[in-house]
Every structure is written in C-alpha cells, then in structure tokens.
Amino acid sequence: MLIVAERINSSRKAINEAIKAxxxxxxxxxxxxxxxxxxxxIDVNAGSFVGQEAEYLCWLVAVVQGATELPLCLDSPDPAxxxxxxxxxxxxxxxxxxxxxxxxxxxxxxxxxxxxxKIVALCQSEEGMANTVNEKVNIAQQMVEALTKEGVAxxxxxxxxxxxxxxxxxxxxxxxxxxxxxxxxxxxxxxxICGLTNVSFGLPVRKLINRTFLVAAMAHGLDSAIxxxxxxxxxxxxxxxxxxxxxxxxCVGYITAYREGKLS
Amino acid sequence: MLIVAERINSSRKAINEAIKAxxxxxxxxxxxxxxxxxxxxIDVNAGSFVGQEAEYLCWLVAVVQGATELPLCLDSPDPAxxxxxxxxxxxxxxxxxxxxxxxxxxxxxxxxxxxxxKIVALCQSEEGMANTVNEKVNIAQQMVEALTKEGVAxxxxxxxxxxxxxxxxxxxxxxxxxxxxxxxxxxxxxxxICGLTNVSFGLPVRKLINRTFLVAAMAHGLDSAIxxxxxxxxxxxxxxxxxxxxxxxxCVGYITAYREGKLS
Numbered sequence: 229m230l231i232v233a234e235r236i237n238s239s240r241k242a243i244n245e246a247i248k249a250x251x252x253x254x255x256x257x258x259x260x261x262x263x264x265x266x267x268x269x270i271d272v273n274a275g276s277f278v279g280q281e282a283e284y285l286c287w288l289v290a291v292v293q294g295a296t297e298l299p300l301c302l303d304s305p306d307p308a309x310x311x312x313x314x315x316x317x318x319x320x321x322x323x324x325x326x327x328x329x330x331x332x333x334x335x336x337x338x339x340x341x342x343x344x345x346k347i348v349a350l351c352q353s354e355e356g357m358a359n360t361v362n363e364k365v366n367i368a369q370q371m372v373e374a375l376t377k378e379g380v381a382x383x384x385x386x387x388x389x390x391x392x393x394x395x396x397x398x399x400x401x402x403x404x405x406x407x408x409x410x411x412x413x414x415x416x417x418x419x420x421i422c423g424l425t426n427v428s429f430g431l432p433v434r435k436l437i438n439r440t441f442l443v444a445a446m447a448h449g450l451d452s453a454i455x456x457x458x459x460x461x462x463x464x465x466x467x468x469x470x471x472x473x474x475x476x477x478x479c480v481g482y483i484t485a486y487r488e489g490k491l492s
Numbered sequence: 493m494l495i496v497a498e499r500i501n502s503s504r505k506a507i508n509e510a511i512k513a514x515x516x517x518x519x520x521x522x523x524x525x526x527x528x529x530x531x532x533x534i535d536v537n538a539g540s541f542v543g544q545e546a547e548y549l550c551w552l553v554a555v556v557q558g559a560t561e562l563p564l565c566l567d568s569p570d571p572a573x574x575x576x577x578x579x580x581x582x583x584x585x586x587x588x589x590x591x592x593x594x595x596x597x598x599x600x601x602x603x604x605x606x607x608x609x610k611i612v613a614l615c616q617s618e619e620g621m622a623n624t625v626n627e628k629v630n631i632a633q634q635m636v637e638a639l640t641k642e643g644v645a646x647x648x649x650x651x652x653x654x655x656x657x658x659x660x661x662x663x664x665x666x667x668x669x670x671x672x673x674x675x676x677x678x679x680x681x682x683x684x685i686c687g688l689t690n691v692s693f694g695l696p697v698r699k700l701i702n703r704t705f706l707v708a709a710m711a712h713g714l715d716s717a718i719x720x721x722x723x724x725x726x727x728x729x730x731x732x733x734x735x736x737x738x739x740x741x742x743c744v745g746y747i748t749a750y751r752e753g754k755l756s
Contacts, residue, residue, distance in 0.1 A: 394735060395743060401736045405711065427736070431743060433728075433755045440707055440732035447669065447708035464697075468704035471658060472665040472691070479659060479695060486696045 229470055230452035232301050232322065233267035234423065236288060238276035247274060247284050255288065256295035263296040265457035269322050270296060272313075273303035282312035289317050301348075301454075307335025314343050322346040324454070325388065328353035328367050328374075337378055346384045347375065348421055348454075351407065357392065359400070364389045364407035365414065372415050382417035386452055391422060391441070395430030401441055405448045412449040421452035424462075439465040446473060464491045493734055494716035496565050496586065497531035498687065500552060502540035511538060511548050519552065520559035527560040529721035533586050534560060536577075537567035546576035553581050565612075565718075571599025578607050586610040588718070589652065592617035592631050592638075601642055610648045611639065612685055612718075615671065621656065623664070628653045628671035629678065636679050646681035650716055655686060655705070659694030665705055669712045676713040685716035688726075703729040710737060728755045 235258050238244045246254040259270055270292055274284035281304060289300060301322040302313050310323055325348040326336045340347045349371040351364040358364040368387045375385055389407035392400040404427075408420045422445055428437035439462045442453060446469045457463055467490070471482040485491050499522050502508045510518040523534055534556050538548035545568060553564060565586040566577050574587055589612040590600045604611045613635045615628040622628040632651045639649055653671035656664040668691075672684045686709055692701035703726045706717060710733045721727055731754070735746040749755050 394738075398735075398738045398741065398743065402738045405737075431735075431746065432750045436728055436732050436755055437736065437746075440729055441736050443704055443707040444711035444733065444736055447711040464700055465704055468700050469708065471662075471695075472701065472705050472708055473669075474658075474662045474666045477662065479662065482695065482701075491697045491700055 229446070229466060229475070230268045230419070230421075231266055231457050231466075232269040232271050232324070232421070232452065232454045233262035233265075233457050234271050234454050235262055235456055235458070236271060236292065237273040237303065238284070239273070244276055247277070247288065250287065252291045252294075255291045259292045259295040259298075262457050263298050266463060267298060267457045269301040270298050271301040271303045271324060271454065274309075275304055275306075281306060282309040285309050285313045286316050289313050293318055305332060307332070307339060310336065311339055314339060314345075320346070322348065322386070324348040325350045326371070326375075328370055330354065333374060337374070340375070340380055340384075341378055344384070346386060347380065348386045348388055349375065350388045351390050358390065359392070359397070359403060361403050361406035361410060364403065365410045368407070368411050369414065372418060382415065383419070385415075386419045386421040387411050387415075388421050388423070388454075391424070391427045393426055393429035393431075394437070395428075401427055401444070405444055408445055408448045408450050419452050420450050421454060422450055423454040435459065435461065438462065442466060443469045446470070460490065467491065493710070493730060493739070494532045494683070494685075495530055495721050495730075496533040496535050496588070496685070496716065496718045497526035497529075497721050498535050498718050499526055499720055499722070500535060500556065501537040501567065502548070503537070508540055511541070511552065514551065516555045516558075519555045523556045523559040523562075526721050527562050530727060531562060531721045533565040534562050535565040535567045535588060535718060538573075539568055539570075545570060546573040549573050549577045550580050553577050557582055569596060571596070571603060574600065575603055578603060578609075584610070586612065586650070588612040589614045590635070590639075592634055594618065597638060601638070604639070604644055604648075605642055608648070610650060611644065612650045612652055613639065614652045615654050622654065623656070623661070623667060625667050625670035625674060628667065629674045632671070632675050633678070636682060646679065647683070649679075650683045650685040651675050651679075652685050652687070652718075655688070655691045657690055657693035657695075658701070659692075665691055665708070669708055672709055672712040672714050683716050684714050685718060686714055687718040699723065699725065702726065706730060707733045710734070724754065731755065 272288040303324040389404045391404040424438040428434035470476045536552040567588040653668045655668040688702040692698035734740045
C-alpha cells in the first residue's frame, strides 16, 4: 500500500498557524512523525494562502525536505503554484492533482511531462462531480487516454474516484468501490488512490467509518491512499487488510507491526 | 446482515462446563447477552459430548428457547443429533451444516425438507478442503443443485466458502472473498455466510484480523456471518460496513448504534 501522508495541509488549523508563523520546527515534527508512522510520500499543501500559495508551498518543500528523505506530494489545483514548487523540490515527486477540466489539464500536463512526476487524477470534469460508477470510470478513461497519449507511464497514474459523504448520498461509497474495481480491471498498471475523510462527513465516530471504508476499498483493489498514518487504529486496519488480501508475504508486515506495538 | 451468534458452543471451555453441570442460568445469560447484542439466530452446539450430543443439544434447545424468542441454529455434523433436536425445537430453524459429502448430505437433506429449515452449506467435499475460488464455487454449485432439486428454496441456502488460516496459506482469505463474489453472481437469491475465527489462527491480535476480514467479506457481498455479537469492536465494524455498503437506509442503523453507545 502506498501511503501519502496528509497532515501537512493548510486547511488544518495547527498547520495553517505554523505556516503563517514560519514555525519550521512544528512542520518538521509533523513530517518526521508521519515518516516514522509509515508514510511513503509526504503531502504538502498551502492552498489556504491565496496569493501567497506558491511562496508558502516552496517554504514547506524546503522545511519538509530538511526533515525527511521521503519524496513529496505537491498538493494544489493551481499549476502556477505547482510549477514554482517543482523548481525547488528534490528527488521524485507526486502531483495532487489533475482533473478532466480543460484549463487544469492544460496547465498541469506539461509539468507532469517535464518533471516526469507521478500524478493523482481526480474523477471530476467540467460537468462537475461524477456520482455513479459509470461516470467515474468514464472520466478515468478519458484522463488515462489524455495522460498516456502524452507519454505518461501507466505506473505514474493514480486515479482517485472521489468519495462523497454517505450521510447525504448512501450510494456514494458503493459507487467509489465499484469504480475502483472497474478501473483496475480496465486499466491494468494504473493505480487507484483515495482520501477518506469525505466519506464520513456529517456522521458521528467518523474515524470508524473512514477505516472501515479503507478496508472495503482495499478489498476492491485500492493500492494507495491519502491518509493520516499517525492514526494508529487506521494503520492497524491497513496492515491487517494487507495481510488478509495476500499483499504481505508470510505475514511479515503484520507480525513486525505487532512486535513494534502498532496493533494494540 | 444476518447474525448467527456463535458463543453457545461446547468447544468453548466455559460453555462446555456449563453444559456438563446443567447450569441453565449460565446458558440463559449467554443467550440473552447475544440477543441483546444484535443476534438474529442463536447457534447451539454440543458436539464435544460424543455419545451424548443429542441429549445435550436438546437440553440447550430447551434452555435457550426459554431465554429468548430468537430462532435457533442447530449446529452439528451429525444428522441423528439434529433429528432429535428438531423434534423439540420451536419456530423456524437453521441447520449448521451440510457438505457435499454423500453420507452427510443423505442424512441431512431429508431433515431440511421435512422441517423446511434454512441450511448452512459448507464448501467441502469427499476430496477434502476446497482451497481455490474455483474449487469452492464448484462445490457450491453442486450443493445448490442438490438442494434446489429437492425443493429447497434459494433463500434458505447459506453457502459458507470456508476460510482457512492465512498464517499457513496467505491466499486463503482472497480465495474465500473471490468465492463470495462469484457465488453471489452465479446464484442470485442464495446467501453467503462465514465464520471468522479460522482466518486469524496462528497470528497475534486475532480479533483485528477477524473484524478486518469481516469488512472485506461484506464488501464482496457476504450477507450473513457466524460471529460473537458481544464483541463490541467487531459489531462496530459490522454496523459501519453496512452503512458504507448502502445497506443502512438513511444511516439509521449507524446513528442508532451511536446513540446506544455501541460505536465507541
């Protein structure tokens, strides 16, 4: 399972304040905690700072890359902010995200090609949210075609089916799960990725819904997730799901996690 | 989700001792606790008492039916013991279980027909355990044919793919999950059912594996389970999975469980 660690996001209050105060120690601690908890990529997002996003994003890149060797996931819908950050980032990188929207695709695709990045592709188009399996798969197909036509490797594409709150549409999780299955079957080699927090919006005990959805999504073939790896119960579920789904040879990952006290 | 409550089983030490001592209060308390925790059927098993199984099974039936209105699941591989218990049981009943083995099928099928019971059908044949998806589905198909040919309704058939420990075969859970999906697609109207405890045998923190497997199995279409409903974390996962999988209209079951303090 590829884990993109989501905590360094300016929509979170503590992060927002740390960025404003240029509190590098706080950001470094967040980066290290997520790395130690099992992150593969560290997501960095400064989207709350309109007009200063590129500047703050570059600051985050420098601070986080001073704290961990892990690659970064540059998180912005704005190609200009991403382009500026790409000039200072070191090593391999993932971009979060592209959609089928023309302007966003036109701005982001040249960067994906130039820097040979991995790319998160959201099932969203000019027409708005894709709610059904068919709508999601249809957008995924168009994005895969647009990306591969430009030479992007299948292995660099991470399709996010997008998950909406089940509290307002009880079919939304089933639609995302169905899309994950179909995308895997239709486009072998392409990855699927998902954030979790939307699914539980408006319901109590949100983390229970989030980690249950993660297991269901992994059972449908999800191989990457944008999550908080410092959430112990979530990670215990993830490790157990890997073992159940035969992605953990000889159960070594599970037994190691147990010995490190991560499962209780 | 149809929940068959598994605790009143003579293979469990406390139950075994209670049966031997004819401690009806203890058995009644177990039955009531499981009923209150959300059981739909109460499984009763006296299989450890070779030579006295029928006698003890009848005693369990009488005691449990004095404690709860819930229907029973008579749990024995021995048609003679089941036949004796069927004479004293009241109301609808589920039998656990039949296999493709000739003698067992020949002994059990007349009882299923005579008493119009629900029947758990294990994916097991004369040749032994079915390990792969194909083997499991093949046996399921033969059992569904044998049962329906004799007039058993599809809705009364509960196919158990059987799950073996992932510690000894890391593909065993994936095989069970694949079989659940295929059985649902091939035989609409037939139910799937599964016990959980085998899957985690030999691994630490077994309950984590069990509840993670339950969610994965539900995501593949499992609609019944033989479980311990007094396991709070397991039940919280089950309730959350129902909600995610759009089996909980308006999330009412989830919100009710939350208000009753069952999710924390």
